[in-house]
Amino acid sequence: MHERGKSDSPVVPAKPSNKTAQAAAEVVEERGLAEENTADKTRPGHRAGPGAPSALARVRQVAQGDKEARFTALLHHVTVFRLRAAYWAIRPKAAPGVDGVTWEVYGQDLEENLQDLHARVHSGSYQAKPSRRAYIPKADGRSRPLGIASLEDKVVQRAVVEVLDAIYEVDFLGFSYGFRPGRSPHHALDALAVGVERKRVNWVLDADVRDFFNQLDHSWLERFLEHRIADQRVLRLIRKWLSAGVIEDGQWSENVEGAPQGASASPLLANVYLHYVFDLWAQWWRNRFADGDVVIVRFADDFTVGFEHQEDAQRFLADLRERFAKFGLELHPDKTRLIEFGRHAARRRRARGLGKPETFDFLGFTHFCGISKRGRFWLRRITIRKRMQAKLREVNDQLKRRRHRPIPEQGKWLRSVVQGHIAYYAVPGNTDAVAAFRTQVGRQWFKALRRRSQRTRLNWKRMDCLTTKWLPPARVRHPFPDVRFDARIRGRSPVR
Numbered sequence: 001m002h003e004r005g006k007s008d009s010p011v012v013p014a015k016p017s018n019k020t021a022q023a024a025a026e027v028v029e030e031r032g033l034a035e036e037n038t039a040d041k042t043r044p045g046h047r048a049g050p051g052a053p054s055a056l057a058r059v060r061q062v063a064q065g066d067k068e069a070r071f072t073a074l075l076h077h078v079t080v081f082r083l084r085a086a087y088w089a090i091r092p093k094a095a096p097g098v099d100g101v102t103w104e105v106y107g108q109d110l111e112e113n114l115q116d117l118h119a120r121v122h123s124g125s126y127q128a129k130p131s132r133r134a135y136i137p138k139a140d141g142r143s144r145p146l147g148i149a150s151l152e153d154k155v156v157q158r159a160v161v162e163v164l165d166a167i168y169e170v171d172f173l174g175f176s177y178g179f180r181p182g183r184s185p186h187h188a189l190d191a192l193a194v195g196v197e198r199k200r201v202n203w204v205l206d207a208d209v210r211d212f213f214n215q216l217d218h219s220w221l222e223r224f225l226e227h228r229i230a231d232q233r234v235l236r237l238i239r240k241w242l243s244a245g246v247i248e249d250g251q252w253s254e255n256v257e258g259a260p261q262g263a264s265a266s267p268l269l270a271n272v273y274l275h276y277v278f279d280l281w282a283q284w285w286r287n288r289f290a291d292g293d294v295v296i297v298r299f300a301d302d303f304t305v306g307f308e309h310q311e312d313a314q315r316f317l318a319d320l321r322e323r324f325a326k327f328g329l330e331l332h333p334d335k336t337r338l339i340e341f342g343r344h345a346a347r348r349r350r351a352r353g354l355g356k357p358e359t360f361d362f363l364g365f366t367h368f369c370g371i372s373k374r375g376r377f378w379l380r381r382i383t384i385r386k387r388m389q390a391k392l393r394e395v396n397d398q399l400k401r402r403r404h405r406p407i408p409e410q411g412k413w414l415r416s417v418v419q420g421h422i423a424y425y426a427v428p429g430n431t432d433a434v435a436a437f438r439t440q441v442g443r444q445w446f447k448a449l450r451r452r453s454q455r456t457r458l459n460w461k462r463m464d465c466l467t468t469k470w471l472p473p474a475r476v477r478h479p480f481p482d483v484r485f486d487a488r489i490r491g492r493s494p495v496r
Helices: 055-065 080-089 103-107 110-123 151-171 185-198 218-225 232-243 266-289 310-326 345-351 385-402 407-425 431-450 460-470 481-489
Strands: 131-137 143-148 203-208 246-248 251-253 294-299 302-307 337-340 360-362 365-371 377-383
Touching (some): 055 151, 080 103, 080 151, 103 110, 103 151, 110 151, 151 266, 185 294, 185 302, 185 377, 203 360, 218 232, 218 266, 266 294, 302 310, 310 337, 337 345, 377 385, 385 431, 407 460
Parallel strands (some): 131 246
Antiparallel strands (some): 131 143, 203 302, 203 337, 294 302
């Protein structure tokens, strides 16, 4: 599972360096202190000559060649060109922030606005605005808080994240998949499936970090960032975003911890935090303490770990709880489970008089032990029932509001809904669940259309014509995990 971005330096406790005035963060993180890492190893920016690689490519080369380098000049990479590209990357229909400025309004004088924004960012007069609090429903009936940033904050955050990606994409480990360029949830799902099927996995830790984005410690995050970033201007920008606060019901409240979900910079900051708190530590623990195979897959704050031995799994879980407590994090007690899982789970549980192996959820899919047509162990994945039911309720509510609109307009909207569902969930072994979703959408549409008039002549035969015309068929859209995963790791390390 070690791909581009792997960092396998040993993670061991060490005594603090006598050369530093205060305790180095590496020591507190139980990471070996590199020689003069905190003081002198810096890399100032340089101007490119003819034929030289691009500015960010040079940053990436330095970061890859020297894992101890700290970058003193990064803000000059935030150019008007990069701000312009960040603006065009924002969805035009995205909700506005507290200032009410929309994408269209800002674009009316785009060049003038970008020049002014660029000048304010580089002069230090740029001020981040508070995020506007909004809530989106979750599958379990609760609501997830979102922080909607102002448009200028979105633009600056996107541009800065692009610069920082050149550094951190070199540092991040191979089993980290969340919000990284060229990686998607399906890459994480494929890695997990291949790891469980090919490695000696008998136990699975299904972990959930309680309220991660709201518990992220700012002081620790700044110390982690300072491992690589010595440009105080960039660090001040990040502090402004973290301390801008939120506005809810007209009331401003300060953010003393956490990062607003929905902000462009939050995914990268979360990955940096978990890189030092979890990834490096888990890699070190696996190499030092594990007696058998250990498979790790993390997507943002969701991660799943497979173990060969139950003793390894229990020890890892206990050590992980202690590790998280040091950095203000906590595993959800009701959603963190250690279950018996793998190719031998069904046989072993049957021998003990127990039922079928338990299942676990990861990235929208319920994973369970299955058998292929050839009689081999197969990690099957089906849509989480609560997710599908919640989506169907949402579609039904929208149809009630749209029932009197023209049928072609309804059909185009429903086609986009079904296409989006199929694009994500149409994996091998999940065709029945995807087909059931399409069927239920068709039935809901049928009921909505019949309620438009008491004299309707719509019957199931005519409805079949409508669903055939507008709703795409349920077909497998993704290859088997080993096909895509093997193609990605060819020439690199195998699953780890």
